[in-house]
Amino acid sequence: MQPTATSLVPHETPTVSYDTAGSTETARMLRTLIGNLDGMVYRCRDDAEWTMEFVSEGVRRLTGYDASDLLFNKRVSYEQITYPDDRERVRTEMYTGLRAQGRFDCEYRIVHATGEIRWVWERGTGIYDIHGKLQAIEGLIQDITVRKESSQALREAERRYYNLFENAIEGIFRTTTDGQYLDANPALARIYGFDSPAELIAQLKDIRNQLYVEPSRREEFMALAKSRGSVSGFESQVYRKSGEVIWISENARAVFNEGGHVVCYEGTVEDITERKLYQARIEQQANFDTLTGLANRSLLHDRLQQGIRSAAAYGTRLAVVFVDLDRFKFINDGLGHHVGDELLRAMAERLRSSVRDGDTVARLGGDEFVLLINGQRGPDAVALLLERMLHAIAQPWASPQGDFNVTCSMGVALYPDDGASAETLLKHADQAMYRAKEKGRNNFQFFTAELNALITERVELENKLRRALERQQFSLHYQPRVDMRTRRITGAEALIRWHISDEEATPPSRFIPVAEEIGLIVPIGKWVLRAACAQNKAWQDAGLPPFVVSVNVSVRQFRQDNLVQTIAEVLRETGLEARYLEVELTESAVMHDADQFIAMLGELNDLGVQIALDDFGTGYSSLSYLKRFPVDRLKVDRSFVQDIGHDHDDATIVRTIIALGHNLGLKVVAEGVETEQQIDFLRANDCDELQGYYFGRPLPGEEFRRAFLG
Numbered sequence: 001m002q003p004t005a006t007s008l009v010p011h012e013t014p015t016v017s018y019d020t021a022g023s024t025e026t027a028r029m030l031r032t033l034i035g036n037l038d039g040m041v042y043r044c045r046d047d048a049e050w051t052m053e054f055v056s057e058g059v060r061r062l063t064g065y066d067a068s069d070l071l072f073n074k075r076v077s078y079e080q081i082t083y084p085d086d087r088e089r090v091r092t093e094m095y096t097g098l099r100a101q102g103r104f105d106c107e108y109r110i111v112h113a114t115g116e117i118r119w120v121w122e123r124g125t126g127i128y129d130i131h132g133k134l135q136a137i138e139g140l141i142q143d144i145t146v147r148k149e150s151s152q153a154l155r156e157a158e159r160r161y162y163n164l165f166e167n168a169i170e171g172i173f174r175t176t177t178d179g180q181y182l183d184a185n186p187a188l189a190r191i192y193g194f195d196s197p198a199e200l201i202a203q204l205k206d207i208r209n210q211l212y213v214e215p216s217r218r219e220e221f222m223a224l225a226k227s228r229g230s231v232s233g234f235e236s237q238v239y240r241k242s243g244e245v246i247w248i249s250e251n252a253r254a255v256f257n258e259g260g261h262v263v264c265y266e267g268t269v270e271d272i273t274e275r276k277l278y279q280a281r282i283e284q285q286a287n288f289d290t291l292t293g294l295a296n297r298s299l300l301h302d303r304l305q306q307g308i309r310s311a312a313a314y315g316t317r318l319a320v321v322f323v324d325l326d327r328f329k330f331i332n333d334g335l336g337h338h339v340g341d342e343l344l345r346a347m348a349e350r351l352r353s354s355v356r357d358g359d360t361v362a363r364l365g366g367d368e369f370v371l372l373i374n375g376q377r378g379p380d381a382v383a384l385l386l387e388r389m390l391h392a393i394a395q396p397w398a399s400p401q402g403d404f405n406v407t408c409s410m411g412v413a414l415y416p417d418d419g420a421s422a423e424t425l426l427k428h429a430d431q432a433m434y435r436a437k438e439k440g441r442n443n444f445q446f447f448t449a450e451l452n453a454l455i456t457e458r459v460e461l462e463n464k465l466r467r468a469l470e471r472q473q474f475s476l477h478y479q480p481r482v483d484m485r486t487r488r489i490t491g492a493e494a495l496i497r498w499h500i501s502d503e504e505a506t507p508p509s510r511f512i513p514v515a516e517e518i519g520l521i522v523p524i525g526k527w528v529l530r531a532a533c534a535q536n537k538a539w540q541d542a543g544l545p546p547f548v549v550s551v552n553v554s555v556r557q558f559r560q561d562n563l564v565q566t567i568a569e570v571l572r573e574t575g576l577e578a579r580y581l582e583v584e585l586t587e588s589a590v591m592h593d594a595d596q597f598i599a600m601l602g603e604l605n606d607l608g609v610q611i612a613l614d615d616f617g618t619g620y621s622s623l624s625y626l627k628r629f630p631v632d633r634l635k636v637d638r639s640f641v642q643d644i645g646h647d648h649d650d651a652t653i654v655r656t657i658i659a660l661g662h663n664l665g666l667k668v669v670a671e672g673v674e675t676e677q678q679i680d681f682l683r684a685n686d687c688d689e690l691q692g693y694y695f696g697r698p699l700p701g702e703e704f705r706r707a708f709l710g
């Protein structure tokens with residue numbers, strides 16, 4: 001390339017002056033200096049080849065060529081050594097510099113004799129003749145490859161980090177200690193709802209008060225960062241630019257200066273709102289009842305444990321209240337589950353609004369609720385609260401089907417008075433609630449020592465009853481039933497006796513209801529049937545005149561057992577003819593489920609078994625049903641017979657029952673006959689059969705045979 005033909009006039013022409021006496025010494029000194037310089041000193045022509053007229057010893061280290069190779073372009077010219085892509089730029093920069101101030105600086109690449117590319121820095125000055133015409137260029141060229149590469153690496157690293165900063169999904173920040181942003185990346189701006197980092201930095205001037213929903217989080221954050229040096233997973237609620245509240249998690253560290261003072265904080269921010277919402281949903285599902293939003297069993301348990309701990313620590317009382325809606329099943333079954341659900345929601349709300357914030361209202365399922373009332377001073381305070389609740393629940397509830405009056409029964413157990421553990425308190429509150437139900441509903445009962453004694457006794461009874469069959473503690477007594485006119489035995493009622501120990505037998509009124517409740521009546525009833533049939537067959541086999549044996553059958557036996565099949569089986573096993581067995585069912589039980597009983601009684605009748613309605617007069621028989629029941633006998637309840645001599649009403653009832661029975665073609669038996677007077681009345685009113693102490697008390701089989709069958 002040809003040099004541009006220009007007249008380059010320097011602003012300042014360098015001059016060297018030295019005294020002639022020291023000229024030799026100075027020249028030597030200069031040579032030494034030049035020879036030891038890190039780089040190459042040169043003088044070249046302003047031509048297309050940059051023809052070198054002088055090069056210092058450094059030429060070899062710089063270019064890999066000897067001076068003799070380069071001087072006057074012997075082997076290679078400096079233009080050739082210059083990296084081809086940089087040649088034009090070098091020339092331009094040199095001339096620009098020379099034109100402006102007579103010297104230039106530039107950086108470019110050369111091709112080393114080994115073929116390696118090296119970065120060099122060159123500073124040169126133009127040498128001019130007296131007319132200001134550029135004669136030559138003199139200067140220094142140094143290898144700057146190492147510096148160049150490291151600054152390039154630095155730039156590359158900077159570029160990479162900048163990319164990371166710019167493109168990170170997490171927000172990245174640097175803030176001052178007094179809460180202003182120094183840097184923010186686009187992700188942070190996005191998380192906080194700003195259009196750009198610049199907007200965020202400009203608008204968010206006070207992190208403490210503008211960002212955190214709870215400004216004190218900023219102090220907590222700074223305290224942690226200062227004391228530990230860093231903070232991780234620091235979760236807070238913050239405002240976005242729009243005012244929307246989100247959850248963030250911050251990881252950050254304090255940046256200290258050499259004096260150990262915090263100069264700024266830097267860190268990352270993650271938007272964890274989704275995760276928080278999900279967690280909250282999961283927590284809600286795990287701890288709250290979906291229908292009513294009240295605490296569920298698991299949360300109740302936690303709160304109860306907590307309540308006990310706190311009551312123990314502060315010496316206060318904690319009331320555990322079991323609440324059960326009265327006759328909820330009636331509404332739920334009668335009006336449908338949808339209405340039942342609405343009712344539960346409404347009652348849950350009434351309960352919730354009757355207690356304070358610190359108290360707990362939980363739903364255990366169905367219509368069972370539990371309240372935990374903290375810090376009560378004693379039973380009186382609890383009683384006042386429960387009075388209010390009874391009142392609140394009893395308010396009419398309006399549903400599309402009309403207004404309902406719902407009531408509830410509640411049982412209370414107090415910590416520490418009635419129990420120290422969650423289980424005991426819940427159990428005792430439940431037992432007290434049952435007591436409230438027994439007492440006629442719509443009331444509350446406190447757990448008491450007497451209740452505890454009753455319950456303990458009942459539990460013991462249950463346990464013994466469960467073992468009574470296998471221990472063969474049951475026996476049957478028989479009471480005769482006689483014909484009014486002939487006074488001859490027409491039947492015998494089998495009555496169960498339980499001998500827990502050698503003492504007197506436990507009366508059936510004490511254990512039959514328990515056996516019914518816990519389902520034991522089914523196996524016990526089967527045993528009675530079998531024993532009574534076997535006994536009757538044995539008497540017949542012994543040649544005694546045949547008669548009917550009556551067995552009491554509980555409704556639970558009908559519901560839980562296939563009774564007709566059981567009876568058929570027992571008759572087959574014992575060989576007793578069906579007509580010598582009579583089943584006694586109480587009037588109230590049959591009428592309660594009349595439709596269901598019609599079919600079942602029909603089957604029994606088909607089997608040939610006789611049927612008696614026991615305790616007649618105490619229930620409310622529907623005449624239309626009575627007509628359809630295939631019943632053989634009505635047994636007038638003992639309570640009416642007792643007073644027929646002096647109670648006019650009872651006498652009328654007995655007369656009416658006898659007339660009713662006869663009208664329906666049934667036999668009527670009077671129970672509990674004890675006096676001649678009663679017999680006279682019953683005879684006068686045409687009663688068919690009699691049973692009672694007057695004729696004989698219930699006796700064990702053998703004694704019965706001796707006393708009545710001869």
Ligand SMILES: Nc1nc2c(ncn2[C@@H]2O[C@@H]3COP(=O)(O)O[C@H]4[C@@H](O)[C@H](n5cnc6c(=O)[nH]c(N)nc65)O[C@@H]4COP(=O)(O)O[C@H]3[C@H]2O)c(=O)[nH]1
Nearest residue numbers: 495496507508509512528552553554672673674692693698
């Ligand atoms: N004061 C008085 N009482 C009299 C007189 N005559 C009979 N009694 C009693 O009246 C009860 C008659 O039985 P129930 O009404 O079926 O009433 C029975 C019956 O409902 C039930 N029960 C007895 N045995 C069984 C059984 O094997 N299965 C079932 N499910 N219940 C039974 O227990 C109830 C009570 O039975 P018990 O205590 O044996 O009482 C018997 C009998 O001893 C009398 O002149 N005066």
